[in-house]
Amino acid sequence: MSDECVLSQKFKIEGGNFGNAGKASTSIKEILKEIGIDPSIVIRASIAIYEAEMNVVMYAKKGIITLNITPEELHLKLEDEGQGIADIYQAMKEGFSTATNEMREMGFGAGMGLPNIKKNADRFEITSIPGKGTTLDIIFYLNKTGNQ
Amino acid sequence: MSQYFHSIRIDTEKCEGRMKCLRVCPTQAIRVRDGKAAIIEEKCIDCGECITVCPHGAIVPLTDPFGELSKFRYTVAIPSPALYAQFGREILPEKILSGIKKLGFDSAFDLALTCGEVSFAIQEYLRDYKGPKPLISNACPTVVRLIQVKYPELIDQIIPIELPRELAGREIKKKLSKQLKIDEKEIGAFYLTPCPVKMISIKQPAEKGKSFLDGAISIADVYGPLLSAMEGIEKGSYRKALESICILGVGWAMVGGICRTLRLKNSLAVSGLPEIIKVFDDIERGKLRNIDFIEAYSCLQGCVGGSLTVENLYTSYNKILKLIETLEFEQIKACPDIREVRKLYSQNYFLIKGKFEPRPLKPLDTDLAKAIKKRKLKEEIYELLRKIDCGVCGAPTCLAFAEDVVKGYADLTDCIFDLPDNMEELSKELSDLRSNIHKSKK
Numbered sequence: 001m002s003d004e005c006v007l008s009q010k011f012k013i014e015g016g017n018f019g020n021a022g023k024a025s026t027s028i029k030e031i032l033k034e035i036g037i038d039p040s041i042v043i044r045a046s047i048a049i050y051e052a053e054m055n056v057v058m059y060a061k062k063g064i065i066t067l068n069i070t071p072e073e074l075h076l077k078l079e080d081e082g083q084g085i086a087d088i089y090q091a092m093k094e095g096f097s098t099a100t101n102e103m104r105e106m107g108f109g110a111g112m113g114l115p116n117i118k119k120n121a122d123r124f125e126i127t128s129i130p131g132k133g134t135t136l137d138i139i140f141y142l143n144k145t146g147n148q
Numbered sequence: 149m150s151q152y153f154h155s156i157r158i159d160t161e162k163c164e165g166r167m168k169c170l171r172v173c174p175t176q177a178i179r180v181r182d183g184k185a186a187i188i189e190e191k192c193i194d195c196g197e198c199i200t201v202c203p204h205g206a207i208v209p210l211t212d213p214f215g216e217l218s219k220f221r222y223t224v225a226i227p228s229p230a231l232y233a234q235f236g237r238e239i240l241p242e243k244i245l246s247g248i249k250k251l252g253f254d255s256a257f258d259l260a261l262t263c264g265e266v267s268f269a270i271q272e273y274l275r276d277y278k279g280p281k282p283l284i285s286n287a288c289p290t291v292v293r294l295i296q297v298k299y300p301e302l303i304d305q306i307i308p309i310e311l312p313r314e315l316a317g318r319e320i321k322k323k324l325s326k327q328l329k330i331d332e333k334e335i336g337a338f339y340l341t342p343c344p345v346k347m348i349s350i351k352q353p354a355e356k357g358k359s360f361l362d363g364a365i366s367i368a369d370v371y372g373p374l375l376s377a378m379e380g381i382e383k384g385s386y387r388k389a390l391e392s393i394c395i396l397g398v399g400w401a402m403v404g405g406i407c408r409t410l411r412l413k414n415s416l417a418v419s420g421l422p423e424i425i426k427v428f429d430d431i432e433r434g435k436l437r438n439i440d441f442i443e444a445y446s447c448l449q450g451c452v453g454g455s456l457t458v459e460n461l462y463t464s465y466n467k468i469l470k471l472i473e474t475l476e477f478e479q480i481k482a483c484p485d486i487r488e489v490r491k492l493y494s495q496n497y498f499l500i501k502g503k504f505e506p507r508p509l510k511p512l513d514t515d516l517a518k519a520i521k522k523r524k525l526k527e528e529i530y531e532l533l534r535k536i537d538c539g540v541c542g543a544p545t546c547l548a549f550a551e552d553v554v555k556g557y558a559d560l561t562d563c564i565f566d567l568p569d570n571m572e573e574l575s576k577e578l579s580d581l582r583s584n585i586h587k588s589k590k
Contacts, residue, residue, distance in 0.1 A: 007520045009527070026429055035519035036511025039301040043432060050433035071516040116434075142516065 006070050007035070013056045013063040015082060021057045024065055025050040028076070031067070037074065041140050044120040048138050049076055051113045056080045058103055060133065074140040085128040092118065092126075152189050152507075153352035155210045155344040156199060160184045162206035169198035169207060170544045174421040175297065179552070180542040190509060193293035194345040195421055195446045196455040209344030209456060212363035217252055220336030220362070222328060225253040226316050227340035229260050229401040230451040231367055232471075233464035239378065240389040241398075247378035251370065253338070257320060260397025261484060262312040267396040267410055268489040269309050269498040274412075274440055282416070282431065282439040283307050285406065289349040290446035291424060292504065299428050300506030310500045311349070312400065313339050317360030339364045342454030343447060357502035366456040394483050395475040402468045403450035406443050409472065415441040420448045512554065521588055526554045528581060533563060540564045554585065 009031070011024035029046045037045075049065070056063035060082025068075040085091045094115045118124040123139035165183035177191035178198060185198075185206070199207045217223045225248045232241045241258060248256035270285075277283060286292050286306050295302050310318075317337040325332045339346060341364040350359040399405025404417030416439055418427050424444045430436050447453035452468060453461035475481075492498065512526070513519040529550040536546070541562040543549035552558035560578065 005517050005520055007523050022429070022433065025433065029429075029432065031523065033508070034512055035516065035523050036514065037516075039506075039508070043301045046432045047434040050435075069520055071520065 006068060007031070008069075009067045011065040011067070013053055013060075013065065013080070015056060015059070015061040015063070015080070018057060021054060022050060025053045028065070028067055031069075032074070035069070037142065041074070041142065045074060045076070045138075045140055048117045048120040051117050052076070052078050052136055052138065055113055055134075056082075058099065059083060063133075069142075072141070072143050074142055076136075076138040078136040078138070079133065080135075081133045084130040084132055084134055085126075086130045088126055088128055152192075153348050154187065154189060154192055155194050155347040155351075156187065156192065156196065157208050157210055158185050158187060159206045159208055162204045164204055164206070166203055167539050168201045168203060170539055170542075172197045172201045173544065174425070175294075176544050176548050178544065179557075180539075190507075191297065193290050193297055193446075194348050195290045196344050197421070199344065200455050209347070209366065211341065211344060211347055211366040211369070211456070212338070214252070214365065214369070216363050216365075217336060217338070221330055221334040222324060223253045223255075223336045223338065224320055224324070225249075225251075225256045225338055225340055225365075226259050226313055226320075226361070227256065228313070228342050228346075228367070228451055229263060229398050229468075230342040230454060230457060230464070231340055231370075232260075232398060233401055233452045233467045234367065234371060234457060234459045235375075235378075237467055237470065238386070240386070240393065242384065242389040242392055243378055243381055244374070246381050247374050248340075248370070250377040250380075251373055257316055258392075258394075258397075259312055259316055260394040260400070262316045262319075263397035263400040264394040265484045265489050265492075266309060266312045266315065266498065267399070267406055268484065268486050269493050270307060270406065270441070271410055271412075272490060272493045273307060273309055280305060281437050282442045285441070285443045286311065286500075286504075287400065287406070287443070288445045288447075288451075289345045290343075290421070291444045292349075293345075294421070294424065294446070295428070296504065296507045297509060298425075299432065300508040302428065302431060303504050303506045305431075306504050308500045308504070309498045312397075313346075314360050315498070317362075321360065336362045338362060340367055340370055341365065342367050342451045342457045344456065345446070353502065357500065367454070368456045368458055371458045390474070390478065391480055392482055393471070393475060393480070395472060395481065396483050398468055398471055398475075401451050402465050403445050404443060405450065405468065405472070407441065412441055414439050415443065417443045419445045419450055419453070421446050512551075518588065522554045525581070525584055525588060526550045529553055529560070532577070532581075534565050538564070554588070556585075 011027060013024055014020060025046060028049055032042045032045060060080035063078055063080030066077040090096055092114050117138060121138045122141045125137040128134040163184045165180050167180055169185050170178045170180055174195060175191045175193055177188045178185055199209055232244060245256040245258060274283060284305050292306060295306060320337060321332040321335050324335050339361050347364045350361045350364055353359055396409045399409040403419040407415040407417050418424050449461045449465040452464040511519050512522040530547055533546040541549050543552050549558060553560055
């Protein structure tokens with residue numbers, strides 16, 4: 001694959017900045033629409049990336065989303081610096097949450113974030129080092145025949 | 149013949165290329181070429197923002213002149229409930245409707261009654277609906293078009309209940325043709341409209357069916373004549389006039405009216421396109437799944453804020469609100485019979501005939517690999533620009549300009565900065581880019 005066919009872009013996320021929360025996922029959604037990604041994938045990707053972005057805003061100091069699109073796949077990598085997740089197995093369970101009351105007031109922290117990302121993605125990987133940060137790989141297959 | 153009918157025309161004689169429309173257009177559908185504004189039809193959603201902002205009156209709403217009435221043997225006026233908000237508080241719908249009859253219409257129909265029926269029908273639809281939420285009201289044609297163009301994946305969340313004005317047109321014609329023993333075609337039903345976009349929903353309904361109305365006349369055009377026509381009308385009993393008002397129906401004139409009069413718990417009411425876009429972005433993120441119903445109007449405060457209304461939109465909003473409060477206080481419920489509505493609903497009386505179809509903007513290329521290349525090129529071009537969105541090139545933003553260049557609608561040299569200081573270094577980059585653009589067109 002020549003790198004002419006790879007669209008790469010980075011988006012910064014500031015932890016704790018709720019005023020700007022959701023901007024990165026909106027920009028990514030616009031790009032997906034612009035290049036004509038199938039609407040059913042756009043909607044799944046929008047939900048997943050927004051959940052992931054909000055996790056960074058709520059729990060981390062800062063983070064970076066790296067968007068990589070090839071004609072075959074859409075790869076979203078989220079790397080954050082923050083508290084990390086001690087028990088990933090537990091965090092992936094629906095309903096598990098460490099959200100504060102304030103976050104719950106805003107409609108987050110129902111413990112659906114990570115499971116929801118996994119549900120919407122075609123492939124999902126998570127690694128975390130407590131005290132350092134978390135990395136998510138969220139992948140969608142764009143080649144329709146390949147993944148059904 | 150273009151694919152889409154629009155209710156907005158640019159008078160190039162009057163246009164001086166002042167670019168106010170360019171900056172205000174929420175879908176970036178305007179470009180100024182050779183000093184004249186032009187609309188990209190695919191992108192326009194007929195919101196009318198450009199009409200209001202043009203200092204030369206060069207952008208004209210397309211509505212019907214009064215003369216159209218003479219084409220029919222019998223004419224009916226169907227005023228939007230927003231008309232009821234255009235006059236002082238003591239002038240109630242009853243008087244306004246008698247005034248309209250003096251303007252040359254054979255009859256005037258109180259649309260609020262039909263709006264009330266449709267409110268009940270929406271309630272029925274909400275109750276039975278099992279699909280993804282929230283459902284979105286189809287009352288504002290601009291909002292429907294916004295979804296078709298920018299949020300095609302939300303299209304199945306638009307409520308497929310026929311609009312009150314269409315139902316009224318359909319039923320009035322049926323009834324009158326029987327009564328007067330004339331053909332339905334000889335009856336002209338005219339909507340008195342607060343905004344130009346209703347015109348396109350008559351000429352080119354979003355669901356691709358056929359409209360039951362024959363035209364739309366601007367409220368601004370009837371305002372003066374109507375004011376004089378009402379002068380001679382004797383003041384009847386205020387209480388009696390009040391008792392004929394359907395509270396569910398008058399709510400349709402303002403944002404939040406449907407939610408309030410139906411007492412819907414999990415609903416949102418939004419007005420103004422930038423705000424609607426924020427809410428729709430939230431729906432796409434899956435944030436508003438706990439909301440059942442969204443009432444959205446492209447004009448601020450709802451139809452009372454339409455560009456073809458006369459009264460200040462806050463005054464008219466307030467008039468409707470006070471009217472609703474009075475009716476609530478007096479416990480006046482001149483509304484359609486819900487049992488009757490339920491019966492009609494079960495017979496599909498309220499369902500729209502066609503289906504809403506998405507009309508998403510064309511991607512940069514239909515081939516994904518090519519689209520990716522073009523998107524990269526767009527980003528590279530954008531990085532070279534000053535990013536001050538001066539608009540001199542004729543595009544509303546530097547980003548829109550970069551896209552136009554990639555699509556071949558504009559040339560890099562259209563940028564007045566023709567690229568910044570370090571020209572030497574950049575000109576190499578520029579010529580590489582140009583040859584890239586050339587290649588990507590192949």
